[in-house]
Amino acid sequence: MNEMIEDLEELVLCESFSSDLEAVARSAKLVAAMGARHLGVGPEFLVIDGVTHLRWSFGTPRVLLLGHHDTVWPMGTLATHPWSLVDGVARGPGVFDMKAGLVQTFHALAGLGSLDGVTLLVTGDEEVGSTTSSQLIRDTARGLAAAFVMEASADGGALKTARKGTSHYSVNVHGRAAHAGLEPEKGANAGIELAHQILAVAAIGAGATTVTPTVLTGGSTVNTVPAAASVGVDVRVAEVAEQERVDAAMRALRPVVSGTRLEILGGPNRPPLEASMSAALFSLARELAAVLELEPLTSASVGGASDGNFTAGVGCPTLDGLGAVGGGAHADHEHVIVAEMPGRTALLRALVETVR
Template identity: 40%
Template sequence: MDPFLSWTQANQPEWIAFLKAMVEVETPSGDEMAITRFADLLEKHVSDIATVKRVKGPGFGPHLLLEFDLPGAKKKGQILGLAHSDTVHPTGTLQKFPFAAKAGRLFGPGVLDIKGGIAQFVFAARALRAWGIPVAKKVVLQINSDEEVGSDSSRALSEKMAKQSDYVLVVEPGTGLSGKLKTARKGTGDYSVRVKGIASHAGVDFLAGASAIVELAKQIEVIAGFTDLERGLTVNPGVIQGGTRTNVVAAEAQVDVDIRIARLKDFNALDRKFRKLKAIDKRCQITVEGGLNRPPMERSQAIAAMFAKARTLALDLDVKLEESATGGGSDGNFTAALGVPTLDGLGMVGEGAHTLQECLLLDRVADRTALLAKLIANL
C-alpha cells in the first residue's frame, strides 16, 4: 500500500476529530468574532507544525497564512494552498444540523465547503513530516475569511501570495461524487440596472406617469438575451424590486444580474452591452453599475500539466482521477488569471454544499489527503 495512504488511514480518527472541532466553531461570513475564534482554534491545532500569520480583514476577521515546517534542505520557490474559513451558514445552524457521522458520511455546516479541505491540507503536511519526505519548496496555506461573499478583502493578499508562488493548490471540494478536479472555472460578476420613472396616481392621473416597472420588464428581456451558451456565457436576472403601492405608477425599479463567462476576452463586449442599455420609454432613465469580480480560470497548458501529474500520482492510490470545468468561482480564479499554474477541486468529495444536507464521503478522506501530500512532494 502507498505509504501516504496507509498513514492517512491509520490517522483518520484524529483527522475526523480535528474536522469536528473546526465545524463546531461556526464561521458565517462577516462575523469577525466567530472568524477570530476559528483562527485561535486553528493556530492551536497546528502550532507544532506551522507558524501562523494573521492578516487583517476588516469587517470579516483575519485571513491566515500557515507556513509549514516540512522536511528537506534549503527550499527554492513556493507552493500556495488556498482555502477559506467563512461559510454560508448563519450562527445557530449547528443546533438543527450538528456535526454527525452516519451512513459512511460526515455531516455538518461547512464540512465539505471547505473545512474538510483545511483538515486535508494540515494532515497532508503531517503525513510528509511523519515519513520524512523532503519537500523542495516552501509550503503555505492561505485561509481567507471572505471567500463566500466575493473576496473583496482578501483578493489583494491572494494575488500577492500567488506572485510569490510556483504553484497554487485549491482545496475547494471536487466535482460530484467522483471528486473530479477543476481545471477551469467561469469568471463571475454582478450588475445592478436601475430605472427611474415618473410617479403618478394609477387611477386619477395614469397617463402622467412613466412606469419604472414596465420599463424594467422590457429591459430584462433584453438583458436575458445577452446569454450565449455556445461561448459559455450566461446572464441571469436574479432579483427584482420596485414600486411602492399598486395604486401608484412606479417611480423606481431595479434588477440585480449575475454573469458568468468562460473566457476573459468575452467580458468587454458583454460589459458594453450593459452600458449601452437605452430606455424604450424616453421619459425613463437607466443607470447601470457593476462588472466582473472574479476573472475566469481558463484551462492552460500549465494547468493541464498539473492535472496530468495529479492523475498519475492518483494511480498509486488506485484512484482514477478526472477533470471538470464549473460555472462557480473560487479564489483560484484570481491566481490562475495571473498565469500561476492553479489546480482546483483538490478538496473533499461529497455533496450538498451550502445546504442542510452538506456532507463528505468518509471512504474518500484517506485517498484525497494522501493525493495532496504526494502532489506537494512532487511539485
C-alpha cells in the first residue's frame, strides 16, 4: 500500500493539463519511468500532433488496458488544490480522474507471472476529446478479446457497463446585415433564424437521447441586424441507431427566415458503449470479486463518455470504471479512498489473468 501511495503522490505532483503539451510531455516521461520500474521495460512514445501517448505491448495482443495521463486542471492548480492524504483520503488535481487508475494498473500488471498477451495504452488527450488518439485506440483495440478501461468508478465503486455516445455540432447561420433603425427590412436577421434553429434542434432529443443547445454567439452592434449567429450542440445517445438518427436530423435542418443560410459542422465524436458490450465481462468481474472476497460489485450506466466508447465501437468487449473509488471528478472535492486501491488492483489482475 505504501508504494502505491508514493506512486500516486508522484503522479499528482506532476501536473498534466491537456492543453499544455509541454506539461503532457513531462507527465508522459514520468509515467513511462514509473511503468518501466514496475513492468521491467519502457513504452513506445507515440507523439501525434504534439500530444504524447504511451504504449506497452507484450507478445501477441489479447487484452488491452486503457487509461490517460492528462487532466482537466490548469497548470498551477496544485497551489490551491495541493496533494494531501488525510484519514485515508487522497486529494489533488487528477487524483481520481485518473492517476490512481494508472497506479493500480502498474501494480496489477507487476503482480502477473507473465505479461504475454497484454497491451497497455496511456493517452494524453482524453479530457479534450481524444482528437489525436482516437484512431490509435481503435487500431490497438480491434480484434482483441477485451478492453479494461481504468477510468474512475461510478458512485460507490460501481463499474461502468454502459456509456452514452457523444456528438458535437455547430449550427452556423449566415444572414445579411442592415441598419436596425433606418432599413431593417433590408437585412436577413441571423439571430431570429438562430432562434428557430435552437427550437428545432432541442426538439430532436427524445427519451434517453439528449440534444442540448449550448454556447451561443451572434451579432456585432446593438443597432445592426445580425449577419451571423451560431449555437453549439451537445448530443448524448445510448444506442448507435440513435446517434445516426440525430445526425440525419441535424443535417436536414433548413432555414426559416428568408435570405439566411445554414452551415452545419461537426458530427459523432464517440459511439455509445452499449451494455451488451460489457455484460459478459461484468459477470466475470462479479465472480472474481467474490473469489477475492471483495464487496459485491455493482454497475452503472453513465452519460459521460470515455475512450472505452472507441474500443466498444470497433467490437471489442469493454468494461469501464475499473479505476479509483472516490468521487469529485473535475470538481474541487476530487478525492480517492486509498483503502480501496489494493482490492481494485487485485480485481484487475484477476481479470487479465482470466481473459488473456
